[in-house]
Amino acid sequence: MSRFVLISPSADFDGRLRQAVAGGLQGGVQTLFTKSVPAGPYDLFAQLNQEQPEVLILGPDVPVDEALRFATVLDLQVPDLTVLLVSDADPELILQAMRAGVRDIISPSADPAQLRVLLERACQSLAGRHRTDQPYQAPSKGRVIGVFSPKGGVGKTTIATNLAIGLGEAAPMSVVVVDLDLQFGDVASGLYLNPEHTVTDAVSPAASQDTLVLKAFLTVHPSSIYALCAPDNPVEADHITPDQVTRLLEQLAEEFQYVVVDTAPGLQEIGLAAMEACTDVVWVTAMDIPSVRGLRSGLDVLRQLDLLPEGRHVVLNMADAKSGLSVQDIEATIGAPVDVSVPRSRAVAFSTNRGVPVLQESKKDPAAKGLRQLVERFVLAGHAKNQRKSHRRVVV
Ligand SMILES: Nc1ncnc2c1ncn2[C@@H]1O[C@H](COP(=O)(O)OP(=O)(O)O)[C@@H](O)[C@H]1O
């Protein structure tokens, strides 16, 4: 019996789907190479010559209106069957698909790795529905890692994008980087993305009520992470409220293992709302007096307000032994140990201009080494060994 059934005339999509399943899922694939959807569930089962599969994929080149009609019928008559629709997602279609009981929308160009993640999620949702007689379990929450600093230009975006790429290697398709430097964010340029949708869409009522809609507004980066980029213009950014940011991060944390948040300099309302949602904060300072002092005052204020999240990671960026400051001076000023040191490096400046973070190219650059250490704090976190080392001093 096949667990996954595809209806589509596309041999190419069929091939990718089979690769996805072969890459680590149990159960087989059966494909009906046709454009026309069956008249009803029993017609479908007769054509398949089997009992009910678990997941039905209404594939490329099947007319969308027919696919939605069929999904609606299945939703009523065979609620245990998970239906996925392959189509380019626009907000209108997403709503229609939702109403038809479609579980997820898959891009026609999805590669096998992306398909596998979606199929796994579809199977999990089925397993979840079958457990309804068991006590309610809160959805497991991902880690929300915010990158903050009172001063601009110290490397927040560089660190956020590299952290997301590094975590994506450990957890493909389970990482999203969110640009909450709403006015002047540059995650899109740092990752060489040209996003169709931005935070503005992601906080719209349709998306905040439905995480499936929200996910359709994310942009996929070639390194198997998702990005949610800042609005195109500062005026749009002005309309986004702290409450919307809180809701957005809550939804993303339910969906992703890691949510990496890039922020604007300073401690503005949006940033504080984000900080409250963070499980971890990466504090960035450069190796100069203004940014070190800025961090110290920032930490003092937050401590007084009792707003400091538990997970604290201090990154000394653009570390340079000739700066006239020592790590000890910096630690004494900010009142916390430096956890990771990222040296000043030309490769980093160059990578920003190209839109290819250093960790994407796995360069043997000293800065890449520091950035990897930061990634490891989160990948290995939870392991007792790492916890012990987590506030070890660094030496520049
Ligand atoms: N370790 C580093 N070595 C050299 N240049 C760096 C380093 N970290 C950041 N930069 C450069 O500094 C500039 C500002 O970095 P960015 O990440 O945009 O800072 P922020 O987001 O805090 O404003 C960028 O041009 C970036 O390439």
Ligand SMILES: [Mg+2]
């Ligand atoms: Mg920035």
